[in-house]
Amino acid sequence: MPELPEVETVKSEIARFLGNAKILDMKIYNRSLREKISEGVETKIVGNDIVKYERCGKYIVMNLSNNYSIVWHLGMSGRIKLYQDKNFESVKHDHIIMQTDKGVLVYNDPRRFGMFDYVKTDNLNKTKYFQKMGIDPFDKNFDADFLFAHFSKKKVPVKVALLDQSIVNGIGNIYASEILYDAKISPLRSASDIKIGECEKIVVSTRKILNKAIENGGSTLRDYHKTDGSVGHFQNLHCVYNKTGQKCPKCKCDVLNGGGIKKIVQAGRSTFYCETLQK
Ligand SMILES: [Zn+2]
Structure with missing residues (x-):
């Protein structure tokens, strides 16, 4: 999607x-x-x-x-x-x-x-489309204070909270995993336990990952094509998404010992992360 x-x-x-x-x-x-x-x-x-x-x-x-x-x-x-x-x-x-x-x-x-x-x-x-829509990640009011205020009330894993379109809109399953990897935060932690400094990291990583993805025309996994029929290229730059068992690009984790990038299911959706790098 x-x-x-x-x-x-x-x-x-x-x-x-x-x-x-x-x-x-x-x-x-x-x-x-x-x-x-x-x-x-x-x-x-x-x-x-x-x-x-x-x-x-x-x-x-x-x-x-x-x-x-x-x-x-x-x-x-x-x-x-x-x-x-x-x-x-x-x-x-x-x-x-x-x-x-x-x-x-x-x-x-x-x-x-x-x-x-x-x-x-x-x-x-x-309209029903926009009435309950959360903040846009590129809105200047999307900052650490905003995220902290919303996350502190959420007793769900931070990955699930990032997908909540009534908090921040536009982040889907691919980018939620990539953002948390970039911010070095474990997707398993409760949103309510994320500190303000970590919220700042998530805000920075969100804009960084989304901007990079836009520069690369998005990610094509299945159906998505650009208007001329060509595909996006950001899937080639994914660090963890769909990379179960592989070594992550930023750490020296031993794939043979640790098993590499993990895939788990949270709220019915796949999450990919590195246990060594993301705390
Ligand atoms: Zn790793």
Whole structure:
């Protein structure tokens, strides 16, 4: 599932490609995504310019000139493809096709867990998507004090707390393991036991790992592709994720003695970490 770096990558690519394009035509071939797309919404969208692109958590928001916004979520397997040529070759699962004066945007989603909605820009924060959304990791208010205040009340492992989208949004399973590895903090510790100085390390590592991932176009493990169909490269820089039994890059742990990087399951999700380095 795309996490913050993948969604940020896709958003930036659309913004670069379409800019302030005018939407000339829109066809919706399948309305049954995670939620049903309302009938006739495309007629309200056509004729507007795109004025701004934002990423809110794992959502892409396109603000239109009529003060309404398009909200996308890529779900599990959703992909946005961009074409210069309006006579591009459409393939199976191309559910939404948006023609603009700068090119074509196509939403393809085999598993249809993605989402598409159209809401008044002023009401975005009141929608169910954003109402309970936690802070963005790049928000200046995301700091050690913020994290400490939230973590001190949580009796769950720190890895599970990092995945709680109502505290910090956009961090998914891959990056939670990578961030705790970078901060040298064991994922097994209770969030309530994390000291303020350690919260500071987590904040620094979060921005560092997410920025590196964005620079590398995100991580492609299964479905995620960039808008030109190419893959991200950050998976090649993962230190612990999916590396069970291997030696971690930062320590001299003896793989034969210690078994290398460990994989455990926390709250139903895999966690990868190094017992020697992460305390
Ligand atoms: Zn190690």
